[in-house]
Amino acid sequence: MAKNDLIGGTLWETYSRKVNDRMTNPRHLGEISEERAAELGARLVVADWGAEVCGDAIRAWWAVDPKSNRILDATFRTFGCGTAIASSDMMCELCIGRTVDEVLKITNIDVEKALRDEADKAAIPPQKMHCSVMAYDVIRKAASLYKGVDMDSLEEEEIVCQCARVSLRTIRDVIRINDLTTVEDITRFTKAGAFCKSCIRPGGHESRSHYLVDILRDVRAEMDRERAKAVAEKPRTFAEMSLIQRHRIVEQVLDEKVRPSLLKDGGNLEVVDMKEADGRTEVHISYQGACRGCPSAATGTLALIEEALRKDLDPDILVVQV
Amino acid sequence: MERVYLDNNATTIVDPLVREAMGPFACEMYGNPNSLHDFGTEVHPFMRLAFDRLYAGINAGERDDIFLNGCATEGNNTVIKGVWYELIRTGRRSEIVTTQVEHPCVANACSFVETLGAKVVRLPVNADGIVDADLLARHIHPDRTALVSIMWANNETGLVFPIRELARLCRERGILFHTDAVQAIGKLPVDVSDAPVDYLSFSAHKFHGPKGVGGLFVREGRSLPPLLHGGEQMGGRRAGTVNVAGLVGMGLAMELAVRNLGYEATEVRRLRDRLEDALLAIDGVSVIGRRELRTPNTILMSVEGVEGEALIWDLNRGGVAASTGSACASESLEPNPTFVAMCLSPELAHTGVRLSLSRFTTEEEIGRAIEVIRGSVERLRRISPAGSGTGKGT
Numbered sequence: 092m093a094k095n096d097l098i099g100g101t102l103w104e105t106y107s108r109k110v111n112d113r114m115t116n117p118r119h120l121g122e123i124s125e126e127r128a129a130e131l132g133a134r135l136v137v138a139d140w141g142a143e144v145c146g147d148a149i150r151a152w153w154a155v156d157p158k159s160n161r162i163l164d165a166t167f168r169t170f171g172c173g174t175a176i177a178s179s180d181m182m183c184e185l186c187i188g189r190t191v192d193e194v195l196k197i198t199n200i201d202v203e204k205a206l207r208d209e210a211d212k213a214a215i216p217p218q219k220m221h222c223s224v225m226a227y228d229v230i231r232k233a234a235s236l237y238k239g240v241d242m243d244s245l246e247e248e249e250i251v252c253q254c255a256r257v258s259l260r261t262i263r264d265v266i267r268i269n270d271l272t273t274v275e276d277i278t279r280f281t282k283a284g285a286f287c288k289s290c291i292r293p294g295g296h297e298s299r300s301h302y303l304v305d306i307l308r309d310v311r312a313e314m315d316r317e318r319a320k321a322v323a324e325k326p327r328t329f330a331e332m333s334l335i336q337r338h339r340i341v342e343q344v345l346d347e348k349v350r351p352s353l354l355k356d357g358g359n360l361e362v363v364d365m366k367e368a369d370g371r372t373e374v375h376i377s378y379q380g381a382c383r384g385c386p387s388a389a390t391g392t393l394a395l396i397e398e399a400l401r402k403d404l405d406p407d408i409l410v411v412q413v
Numbered sequence: 414m415e416r417v418y419l420d421n422n423a424t425t426i427v428d429p430l431v432r433e434a435m436g437p438f439a440c441e442m443y444g445n446p447n448s449l450h451d452f453g454t455e456v457h458p459f460m461r462l463a464f465d466r467l468y469a470g471i472n473a474g475e476r477d478d479i480f481l482n483g484c485a486t487e488g489n490n491t492v493i494k495g496v497w498y499e500l501i502r503t504g505r506r507s508e509i510v511t512t513q514v515e516h517p518c519v520a521n522a523c524s525f526v527e528t529l530g531a532k533v534v535r536l537p538v539n540a541d542g543i544v545d546a547d548l549l550a551r552h553i554h555p556d557r558t559a560l561v562s563i564m565w566a567n568n569e570t571g572l573v574f575p576i577r578e579l580a581r582l583c584r585e586r587g588i589l590f591h592t593d594a595v596q597a598i599g600k601l602p603v604d605v606s607d608a609p610v611d612y613l614s615f616s617a618h619k620f621h622g623p624k625g626v627g628g629l630f631v632r633e634g635r636s637l638p639p640l641l642h643g644g645e646q647m648g649g650r651r652a653g654t655v656n657v658a659g660l661v662g663m664g665l666a667m668e669l670a671v672r673n674l675g676y677e678a679t680e681v682r683r684l685r686d687r688l689e690d691a692l693l694a695i696d697g698v699s700v701i702g703r704r705e706l707r708t709p710n711t712i713l714m715s716v717e718g719v720e721g722e723a724l725i726w727d728l729n730r731g732g733v734a735a736s737t738g739s740a741c742a743s744e745s746l747e748p749n750p751t752f753v754a755m756c757l758s759p760e761l762a763h764t765g766v767r768l769s770l771s772r773f774t775t776e777e778e779i780g781r782a783i784e785v786i787r788g789s790v791e792r793l794r795r796i797s798p799a800g801s802g803t804g805k806g807t
Contacts, residue, residue: 103726114726120796139798147720147763150798168798172722176796 106173107214109181109206114173119166119183123152131163132156138233142225142297147171149179151229153186155237160190167229174215174222181205182226191234195245198256199227220254221287221296251301254286259301266310274303329372329405338365340404341374348399353392358382360396363413371407374400378412388412416732417778417785421619422568422596422711422769423736428621428669431662435623438658446655447646456657463664467628470667471594471613472604476633480647481626481660485595486518488614488629489562491640491651492591493519496560497526498638506559508532510552512544513754514569519562519593531559542572542702542755546582553588560589565597565613569767570702570755571711573601577608584609589635595619595627599670600677600708611635617659621771622666626659673772682709684779685770689714691783695790701755701765710770716790718797721766724789728766731785736767 106114128135133154141148147170154164165183169176181202186194203223206214215223235242248258265271265280274291278284284303289295292304329337341362353359358381366373376396382388389412397410418426438459444452446460467479482488493509500506511523513535523533534552536544544563553561561583566573576592583590591612597603599620605613613630617623631637631650643652689712692698697717716724721737728735768782 102722103729114723115730117796148798168796170718170797171720173726175720176723 102216102219103173105213105216106177107206107208107212109208110173110177110214113177113180113206117167117176117180119180119187120168121166122150122168123154123164123166127164128154133163134237136233136237138229138236140225140229140232142171147175147222147225149175149225149229151179151183151233153233153237155191160192160237162186162189162191162194169225171225172219172222174219175225177206178202178223178226179229182230186230191237194230195234197227197230199223199254200256202226217286218288219286221289224253249301251299251303251306252281252283252286252290255282255284257281257283259306262303262306263310266307267314270314271307272311274307277303277307330407334365334367337372337404338362341365341400341408344400344403345396348403349396353380353382356381356385358385368409371409372405373409373411375411375413414732415781416734417774417782418734419768419770419774419778419782420734420736421771421774422571422767424618424624425621425771426773427618427623427662428666430669431622431666434665435658435662438661442657446657447644459661460655460657463660466664466668470598470603470671471630472606473630474606474633477605478631478633478648478650479628480631480650481655481663482629482647482651483625484618484627485593485614485616486627487640488612488627489516489518489591489593490522491629491637492612492614493522493526493560493562494640495637496589496591497529497531499636500559501526501531502529506557508534508554508557509560509562510534510536510549510558511562512536512538512564514538514542514567515562515564516568516593516595519564523562532557538754541706542567542570543574543706544579546575546578549579550582553583553586555586555588558586558588560591562591562593565592565594565603566600566708568596569765570713571596571707571769572702573597573706573708576610580608580610596708598667599673600710602674605630605632612637617663617666620666620670621773622663623659626656626663628663676772677709681770681772681774684774684776685710685712688712688768688770688779688783692786695787698790712768714766714768715764716766716793717764719764719790719793720797721764723793723796724764724766727789727793728785731789733782733785736769737765 123135125135131154134157136153136155138151138153139148149167149169149171152166153162155162165186167179167183169179178199182197185197185201185205199220203214203220208214231242231245235245248260251257251259251262261281262277262283266277269276269280271277271280274284284291287296289297290299290301290303292302329340332340345360345362350359359379360376360382361379362374363377364375366375378385378388382392385392393410393412397408400408400410438456442456442459444450444456446453446456464479473479482491496509509523509526509531511519511533527533536548536552538544539548549561561579563574563576563579565576580590580592589611590609592610594603594613594615596619598615611632612635614627616627637650639650639652641652646652646655686704689700689704692712692714693700695716699715701713701715725735725737
């Protein structure tokens with residue numbers, strides 16, 4: 092929220108003059124007849140596309156020169172709002188004179204940019220970007236009909252945000268590279284989810300095969316797993332560990348290497364304290380059972396315990412009997 | 414270009430008599446009615462007259478409250494949040510029963526109290542687009558239901574709900590009944606002595622009064638904590654310095670609206686029917702809801718092959734102001750819940766255009782609107798794939 096948001100305002104105020112103009116007077120409205128296509132020596136392509144959720148629909152006619160694969164003429168009819176009509180009209184304009192392969196590179200974003208009055212001012216408000224996607228889809232449909240191939244084969248990447256044309260790969264990369272933790276961050280970095288918002292989470296205007304919330308959760312989980320693995324694999328020195336971690340590992344070594352032999356003789360030991368002094372770690376132990384009062388407890392046994400810990404953990408360990 | 418305003422369910426022109434009545438309260442009698450001096454007290458008789466007119470307008474009793482607020486949105490919020498606070502939060506009851514076709518101010522206030530633990534039951538509408546007493550009877554339970562909130566008339570379709578019957582049912586079962594009457598006042602008789610509603614809200618600007626002022630009727634003995642805390646205005650039910658000009662304007666607007674109910678039921682209806690007949694004569698046009706079940710001023714039409722926003726855009730160019738509930742024109746792109754609840758097909762939901770008249774709509778304006786609408790439909794059908802027109806190159 093900010094001062095500019097307080098009035099709200101209508102969608103129409105934010106349409107560019109070009110959108111206004113093409114909505115009112117589309118240049119490429121209508122159909123191309125078989126006769127007209129024959130006159131041009133062209134192959135006629137008629138493609139239908141619809142946005143199921145809205146009920147919006149478009150039919151595009153292309154007259155394509157079969158030798159050069161160049162689109163000689165393009166027309167449309169659209170059932171949709173002003174943005175859909177203006178986008179359809181601009182889509183035709185961008186197609187005319189280009190080859191089928193060239194127009195496959197046109198996206199709804201190119202259409203929107205061509206409808207701008209000023210280079211840096213959007214032609215339509217964010218939530219209407221969605222209505223321009225149909226003009227892009229129909230290009231792929233027409234091209235697939237012309238080429239006689241499946242429409243999906245023309246899509247190189249899996250697109251998550253149709254409005255801003257952001258791929259799954261881009262979103263995954265941007266989360267990883269920038270260590271993003273929120274959907275708002277993804278939108279800020281990529282513009283995915285900034286327009287009709289359907290791709291953010293289920294329950295929006297359209298259902299999708301991928302949602303930003305799921306992608307974020309999955310990538311974060313992957314990153315966490317990788318980090319945990321890296322931490323687990325990294326050899327940490329005894330000196331780098333906290334006192335609690337040192338205590339745990341000392342207990343481990345004592346359990347494995349020392350206590351079994353003490354227990355055999357009916358004794359045991361307990362770690363009563365751990366201290367850091369002059370860069371050394373002091374392990375304070377107290378004997379139990381038969382070890383108490385054993386003549387070698389303060390000499391040989393103590394030296395053995397110390398040696399075991401020094402060998403496995405750190406040469407600067409000092410074992411002190413208390 | 415002469416413009417024709419056919420969006421009276423959104424807001425209305427202020428009656429010039431109302432504007433005149435409000436005038437003196439800007440620079441002459443500008444005192445705060447809560448002040449002790451003459452500047453404050455001299456406005457009291459005007460306020461009293463305004464309240465008399467509001468009470469008479471809906472036939473409220475002396476012991477009932479109608480308190481001034483900002484709008485019906487505020488009134489509806491006050492009731493829903495107040496009932497949550499007193500009955501649901503305290504665990505005495507658990508549910509609010511409403512419909513799937515309420516205005517966002519009721520729908521969203523219900524969703525809000527849902528996040529605070531209330532259970533909200535949203536009833537579907539029948540084939541006529543309304544909720545009938547049989548359905549309501551099956552969904553209310555005196556041990557659970559804290560409040561039933563059902564609009565008197567729908568803003569999109571104009572369909573009128575059987576409020577008298579629904580309110581009586583709730584009264585019999587000891588359940589509080591609230592109605593958003595914002596689309597009913599001035600269009601049909603609203604009589605709280607006959608319909609036993611407990612809370613009823615309205616906005617002045619829907620019946621030729623000023624914007625930013627509304628009223629909430631609270632029947633005698635019904636408790637309701639304030640939404641706005643502060644001074645003693647409105648007997649503590651709604652704090653904030655009284656909008657005296659707004660109150661005076663709303664009072665007169667109510668009186669005029671009620672006086673013109675006969676005109677509304679005959680002349681406005683006749684003009685609406687003339688427009689509707691002319692529209693239905695266009696191929697592929699249908700109107701939602703039976704005529705006799707609607708407020709006399711409203712038409713929600715669907716034009717086959719013509720998208721709603723594109724149509725109101727084109728009508729606007731022709732000087733005719735209409736509105737669309739189609740998904741494409743809303744900020745959220747969400748399909749209109751009323752259309753979804755009425756089980757309209759996606760295409761129908763996408764073609765809905767609402768035309769709403771008022772007592773200020775003239776015969777000439779209707780004639781002009783018919784002409785403009787015919788032209789726009791024809792033009793847009795040429796653009797649509799369903800159309801049969803021919804384009805370039807043929």
